[in-house]
Amino acid sequence: MARAPDTNISVIVVGAGIAGLSFAIEAYRNGYNVQVFERRSLEKSTGEMIVISNSALHTPKKWPGFMERAVQRASNAEGTFKKIDGTPIAPITLGDSSGKSLLINRGKLHEVLYEYALELGIPIEFNAPGKEFFETEDHGGVVLTDGRRLTADIVVAADGIGSKSWTMFAGTNTAPVSSGFVLYRITFPVAPALKNPIIAKELEGYKERGFFYAGPDAHFMTCMTGDDICWMLTCKDDNSGAKESWSKPTSIDKALKVVEGWEPFVPELIKATPDQTVFDWKMMWRDPQPQWVSPRGRVVQMGDAAHPFLPTSGAGATMAMEDAWSLASCLQITRKNNVPLATKVHNRLRFERVSCAQKMGFKNRELLHKTDWDAVAKNPEKMGNLFHNWIRHHDAEQYAYDNYAKCADHLLTGAPFENTNIVPGYKYKHWTVKELLEASAKGEPVHDEGDWA
Numbered sequence: 001m002a003r004a005p006d007t008n009i010s011v012i013v014v015g016a017g018i019a020g021l022s023f024a025i026e027a028y029r030n031g032y033n034v035q036v037f038e039r040r041s042l043e044k045s046t047g048e049m050i051v052i053s054n055s056a057l058h059t060p061k062k063w064p065g066f067m068e069r070a071v072q073r074a075s076n077a078e079g080t081f082k083k084i085d086g087t088p089i090a091p092i093t094l095g096d097s098s099g100k101s102l103l104i105n106r107g108k109l110h111e112v113l114y115e116y117a118l119e120l121g122i123p124i125e126f127n128a129p130g131k132e133f134f135e136t137e138d139h140g141g142v143v144l145t146d147g148r149r150l151t152a153d154i155v156v157a158a159d160g161i162g163s164k165s166w167t168m169f170a171g172t173n174t175a176p177v178s179s180g181f182v183l184y185r186i187t188f189p190v191a192p193a194l195k196n197p198i199i200a201k202e203l204e205g206y207k208e209r210g211f212f213y214a215g216p217d218a219h220f221m222t223c224m225t226g227d228d229i230c231w232m233l234t235c236k237d238d239n240s241g242a243k244e245s246w247s248k249p250t251s252i253d254k255a256l257k258v259v260e261g262w263e264p265f266v267p268e269l270i271k272a273t274p275d276q277t278v279f280d281w282k283m284m285w286r287d288p289q290p291q292w293v294s295p296r297g298r299v300v301q302m303g304d305a306a307h308p309f310l311p312t313s314g315a316g317a318t319m320a321m322e323d324a325w326s327l328a329s330c331l332q333i334t335r336k337n338n339v340p341l342a343t344k345v346h347n348r349l350r351f352e353r354v355s356c357a358q359k360m361g362f363k364n365r366e367l368l369h370k371t372d373w374d375a376v377a378k379n380p381e382k383m384g385n386l387f388h389n390w391i392r393h394h395d396a397e398q399y400a401y402d403n404y405a406k407c408a409d410h411l412l413t414g415a416p417f418e419n420t421n422i423v424p425g426y427k428y429k430h431w432t433v434k435e436l437l438e439a440s441a442k443g444e445p446v447h448d449e450g451d452w453a
Helices: 019-030 067-075 106-121 166-167 197-203 255-260 266-272 315-368 374-377 382-386 396-413 433-442
Strands: 009-013 032-035 048-052 080-084 088-093 101-107 130-135 142-143 149-152 153-157 177-189 208-215 218-225 230-238 247-251 279-283 299-301
Touching: 009 019, 009 080, 009 142, 009 149, 019 032, 019 106, 019 315, 032 149, 048 106, 048 218, 048 315, 067 101, 067 106, 067 374, 088 208, 101 142, 101 218, 130 153, 130 166, 130 299, 142 153, 149 153, 153 315, 166 299, 177 433, 197 208, 197 266, 208 266, 218 266, 218 315, 230 255, 247 255, 255 266, 299 315, 315 396
Parallel strands: 009 032, 009 153, 080 208, 153 299
Antiparallel strands: 048 101, 080 088, 130 142, 142 149, 177 230, 177 279, 208 218, 218 230, 247 279
16 A cells, blocks of 8 residues: 555544544555554454445545455345335345445454454554543543553544543533334354245345345345345334343344234244344434534544444445545645644534434435335335435545635634535434434424435
8 A cells, every 4th residue: 555655643543343444544544653442352243234335435445455355245236125025116236346335244344444454554452442531732542441541643532332532522422312123133154044945935046135125113134145144123122121232132032023924034034043042232322413523623533433323324334434534534634733623624524414314314214114105106216225326426535625625714714614415405404313203203204305315
């Protein structure tokens, strides 16, 4: 990788997930001195299939060999959108071999990022949780649980939901609110499942295959890629023991109860889950928080630490990677002379776009769970395209270069500035989880101006 000249900017990244590693690699390319600290041990990452939109792929295409590796571990699965009784509605493209999108297991994407960062020589330390963030006029800092007190020109808090950095933003982190829904998810080897004739009928002869089902207050997605298959069921929660956890195990019984009467393939696939155990993710939500940067601009949040997503947005990982490219570009523009301004410009350039993408998760869920099938009959392709043009057609790195000066002037002098990276025709309005959930409970559609498609 050809690196930019050394900027003498030191960076600490807390969190070696998709957001943290993406930023660390791009920061290295831009000439920063980067260290990464991760609370987990070094072990194989897990997760289900995610889609990385074209908007997050412009920058890593500039990393020699990276996209080739990612595409090798990605999928080009074609899928079918169905009603719960099995009636096919529309084809759905889940991946794109031309590089316009990336359908990949979350764990495999993490592996590619980690291997690439390691080969570049970026220091990554595991079993090193951050317990406290702080800043001075000239430095950001983090205190690790082993007592080490580390400082750098900038500290990036990419440590996920519940980031310890929120103590620096007094009064801005709202308590998590239950979305009222739970996601059951699992990935496992497909070979044993293919012994079931009902499953084999749908999957045999394919190397990659996906299905998406929409039903009342629930939707189900499954995707077979290579030797593995995953399934994900989003449905109403019984509100028992709601906790923010990605990896709480539970029995498949609750999932089976939800899909009673669905096309037999769905319950049979759930029954094929090894050990009859699935991960139970109680989906908690937070109001959009406009402030991701500490008062002196030396600590900045990224990814889930700044903006958790509902899975129905289909954009959580995409937005995390866009964050990385935007922040790296803003720092590259200002160099060392004004790091705090760079972090604040990045925040201003990103917040409204990300907030719209978060709201899109709610809109998609309403579309899937309260489907107007008469409208779908007139335009079935609508159900096959949940990844929207305003999200896909964006380049966060270039956007930062194009808008940095105008945005900085806005922050420094109050000069007019409006973002153009949000929904076309929409003027951003703040929203809350409470108002969206209340509208859903009343059956009232949430209408916004602009072209959200």
